[in-house]
Amino acid sequence: MKKGPIIKTRPWCPFCGQDVGRPLEPKERKMDEFLLGECQCGAVYVSEPTGFNVGSAMVECMVAACNDNPDLAWELEPDVDYLSGRIENYDENTHYVYESREHEGRKIGGLLYFIRLTKDLSDLSSKLKGHKKDLSAKLKATAIGTFVVPEMEPKLDPKRKKLRAKKAEIQKLVKEGNIDQLVRTTFDDSKTLRFIQRLLYSPSEDERYHTAHVMGQVCRRISTLKPGMVSDVLHRMYESCTDSASTHWGLLETIGSIIAARADLYGSFARHLLMYRGVDSSRAIILWAMATIAKDSPEMIRQTPVYAVFDFVSHEEPVTRGNAIRLFGRINAMEVKGEIEKLLDDPAELTIYEDGLPHKTTVGTLAKEALADMGTMTDNAQPAPLTLGNATL
Numbered sequence: 576m577k578k579g580p581i582i583k584t585r586p587w588c589p590f591c592g593q594d595v596g597r598p599l600e601p602k603e604r605k606m607d608e609f610l611l612g613e614c615q616c617g618a619v620y621v622s623e624p625t626g627f628n629v630g631s632a633m634v635e636c637m638v639a640a641c642n643d644n645p646d647l648a649w650e651l652e653p654d655v656d657y658l659s660g661r662i663e664n665y666d667e668n669t670h671y672v673y674e675s676r677e678h679e680g681r682k683i684g685g686l687l688y689f690i691r692l693t694k695d696l697s698d699l700s701s702k703l704k705g706h707k708k709d710l711s712a713k714l715k716a717t718a719i720g721t722f723v724v725p726e727m728e729p730k731l732d733p734k735r736k737k738l739r740a741k742k743a744e745i746q747k748l749v750k751e752g753n754i755d756q757l758v759r760t761t762f763d764d765s766k767t768l769r770f771i772q773r774l775l776y777s778p779s780e781d782e783r784y785h786t787a788h789v790m791g792q793v794c795r796r797i798s799t800l801k802p803g804m805v806s807d808v809l810h811r812m813y814e815s816c817t818d819s820a821s822t823h824w825g826l827l828e829t830i831g832s833i834i835a836a837r838a839d840l841y842g843s844f845a846r847h848l849l850m851y852r853g854v855d856s857s858r859a860i861i862l863w864a865m866a867t868i869a870k871d872s873p874e875m876i877r878q879t880p881v882y883a884v885f886d887f888v889s890h891e892e893p894v895t896r897g898n899a900i901r902l903f904g905r906i907n908a909m910e911v912k913g914e915i916e917k918l919l920d921d922p923a924e925l926t927i928y929e930d931g932l933p934h935k936t937t938v939g940t941l942a943k944e945a946l947a948d949m950g951t952m953t954d955n956a957q958p959a960p961l962t963l964g965n966a967t968l
Contacts, residue, residue, distance in 0.1 A: 583671040583678070589660030590691050591616040597670045598622040601639075609635050610667065611765035616690035618691035624667040626684035633659075633688055640690045645846070646880065651692075662758070714766065722838055722871035729800045731762055741766040742773075749774055749789050752931075755791070758796045768793070768808055775825025780926075781933055783825040788931030789846040791832025798837050809833060809844050816851065827857055828928075831864025838872035846879040852887075862887060863928065869905035876906050888914045897938045904945025912949060918942040 585594045591614065598610035598621065609621040619640040623632035634648075640657065641647040645737035664673045665685040673683045678705050738760045738816055748757050749771055759765040771793070774786045794805045809905065812830050816823040827848065827879050835840045862884060869876040887899040888911050903911050921938035928934070 583669075583673050586662050586665055586670065586672050586687055587615060588614040588620075589662065590614070590618050590658065590872070593967075595620065598667075608641050611635075611639055612687075614689075614691075618689050619799055620687050622665065622667050622685060622687055624685040626663075626686060629686065629688065632686075636688050636690050640692055654927060655721035657690050657692045658833055659691075660689040662689075691902060721817055725795050725799055725837075728758070728762075728796055730800075737763040740767040740770055742770050745770040746774060749786055752785075752789055754789065754792050754796070757793045761772055761793060762800070765804060768797075768804075772808075772812075772826075772829070775829060777824070780905075781931070783923055784828055784928040784933070785931040787825055787828035787832045788928075790829050791836040794833045798840055802837075802840055805833065805837070806841065809841060813847060823857075827860045827864055831861075831867045832876075834864075835868040835871065838868055838875050842868075842872065842875040849880060849883055852884055858887070859892065859894045859898050860891075861922045862895065862902050866898060866902035866905055867868065869902060873906045876902070881906065881908070881952040882910070885911050893921075893938055894925045896921075896926045897927065897936070897941050900938065900941045904941075904948040912946070915942050915945050919946075 585595065588595050590737065593615055595614050596612055598612035599607075601611050609623060612620050612622075614620065619636055620641065621632045621636040623629055627815050637648040637651065637657075641651075653659065663675055663686045664683050665671075665687050666673060666678070666681075666683050667685050670824055691857050740760055740763075745760070745767055748760075757767060757771070768790070771786065771790050775783055777783055777786070785892070794808065798805045803843055809830060812823075812826045816826050816830075830844070830848065834845050838845075845865065845868055849863045851861050863882075865876050865879075865881070881902075884899060884902075885908070887895050888903060890896045896918070902908075903915065918938055919942050921942065923938045925936065925938065926933045927936055927941070
């Protein structure tokens with residue numbers, strides 16, 4: 576009798592053939608949050624349950640294989656520095672690989688994506704991870720930031736009468752800047768954050784920055800009890816920013832405000848702001864957002880590929896070079912000190928937003944402030960050089 580086809584089997588490593596365990600949640604929250612796993616042979620793999628985000632899964636798998644060092648990941652060459660493989664028709668729910676793309680009426684479209692580094696690069700990645708920790712410690716020692724973790728919000732009385740979020744009421748509270756009432760309403764009704772976000776779609780720049788600041792302060796306090804709620808907000812905002820069919824008025828400003836308010840929890844989201852540096856409508860905003868984060872947490876920004884925006888210090892738009900100067904002063908970017916000095920007499924005017932309020936200033940004034948910030952460092956506390964992979968900049 577002819578043997579029937581195998582319906583399902585346990586997933587295996589394409590490099591060593593061993594069965595692999597169920598991928599798990601990453602230890603640190605990230606942009607995509609694919610489930611991660613590691614084979615005994617050293618290969619790293621991620622689960623992409625839909626089959627529609629393979630590119631993102633490849634990137635996250637590569638970064639994970641490099642011990643969360645994206646700079647090293649971008650340096651690698653396929654088939655030279657690493658090997659890749661995939662197992663298709665994988666079902667994340669059952670942890671089985673099926674022969675067909677359907678099983679019991681369900682579509683099976685997931686896959687496991689594998690990457691295995693060469694031994695030399697694996698060792699290098701481990702060394703760079705240790706260097707990254709040392710660099711972080713040095714940056715914290717020399718940083719001029721003053722980030723303070725907020726106090727835990729008091730636990731709510733389970734017998735309390737819960738509030739319901741109403742659009743008109745939320746709009747009024749945001750306009751008044753009533754953070755206390757917004758926080759209480761958010762704990763009772765999660766729709767509050769969505770109603771606040773809708774207020775970002777305003778033609779008034781002043782209103783957008785005010786709303787972004789308010790939402791950042793609300794999320795700062797909400798995160799002490801419900802950090803996952805705020806993380807989900809950041810994910811949805813980034814997804815909206817990358818959706819070409821939607822406008823992202825105020826979203827990048829709000830992302831910057833939220834990260835700045837809880838850089839200890841959401842600092843890893845900061846590097847994704849750099850994806851929008853090449854978009855004319857977003858360039859100045861991401862510089863503003865990064866500078867806002869750097870005000871109290873400069874080490875968070877120094878750990879991103881911030882060298883990618885160094886050229887903006889001499890950009891033709893005053894609002895771009897002004898926000899760039901503000902950023903570089905706060906992170907003590909001595910690499911561009913000479914360029915900032917050339918702008919001390921720049922009379923171009925622009926508006927800078929601090930804590931949701933507009934402030935009229937000039938590029939020259941911002942240059943003076945940036946140089947003053949750089950002057951707060953002693954000769955023995957210069958910022959560590961930026962690195963890209965194994966190359967020092």
